Amino acid sequence: MKKLLYDMQVKQPIDVENSINSGQVFLWKKNDKYWYGINGQDVLQVDEYGKIKSLKNYKTDFFRNKDNFDKIIKSISKDKIVKNAVKKYPGLRITKQDPFQCIISFIISSNSNIQKIKNNLENISKRFGERIEYKDQEFFLFPNARILSKASINEIKKCGVGYRAEFIKEAAKIISSEKFKIENLKTDSYSDAKKKMCIIPGIGNKVADCILLFSLDKLEAFPLDRWMIRILEKYYSKKFQLNTKTITEKQYEILHKKIVDYFGPYAGYAQQFLFKMERENYRKKWL
DNA sequence: CAATCCCCTATGCA
DNA sequence: ATGCATAGGGGAT
DSSP, X not given: OHHHHHHHSOOOOOOHHHHHTTTTOOSEEEETTXXXXXXXXXXXXXXXXXXXXXXXXXXXXXXXXXSOHHHHHHHHOXXXXXXXXXXXXXXXXXXXXXXXXXXXXHHHTTTOOHHHHHHHHHHHHHHHSOEEEETTEEEEOOOOHHHHHHSOHHHHIIIIITTHXXXXXXXXXXXXXXXOOGGGGGTSOHHHHHHHHTTSTTOOHHHXXXXXXXXXXXXXXXXXXXXXXXXXXXXXXXXXXXXXXXXXXXXXXXXXXXXXXHHOTTHHHHHHHHHHXXXXXXXXXXX
């Protein structure tokens, strides 16, 4: 019966273009009519409907098709602002990425911009990842944690990541160690998983929330970066009074609590719709 | 050509 | 304990 109900849900089609162009992923490119993206040790080929084929056929629910969108949209639609954003980008999805690649991507994102993040990640793939051919095209897979944990700081620096090279190596060491089972974080609570993520150097509040939301199924994660703070100041200044420019750890925690109180357990989806809407208003480039 | 701007974290000091 | 200022690639503008 449950299965039947699931199948009967009318699903909003996936908006592949806008989901990829929403600041979540960096190693994607469009070729003719397909999008191709590196997801860890796999390459995904995605058609205009979001149907996925892949090099290794690893099972993935990359666009979170199993989420109950009716329920989620209803849940986050608390006001006109979110409702408008949802109406504008109805097929926008949160991605479910390879966790290690996601970790390195967002460690690199700090004090950077999308163009540079993309270059850095491409350099890492080319230097440390396996070269493969798929659908008559050349790709470089993302190196696994073990390989990056053994790379030298200097080699990593050659990818243009600067002072983040130490963070990357250390993160790779932790992730590849026996004790740290990254997949187990998927079944941990949000706050447990977040505590564990923040042990890794280069990962603070914001980066942890990106990783939790985009790769570890924590849909209440709500990354608060400069842009989101600006958005909250613009549309929600009464609801969440933002006092300072520099948001400290304690303030971040308090603000996140208020946000989850307001938007509910799928707050991360609200974040993605708001973020996409505002960045498009400013005509920011994505890839 | 210098100055400034970027999706932040870690650190040191008050 | 908490707040605040600042350093830290490098590329684009």
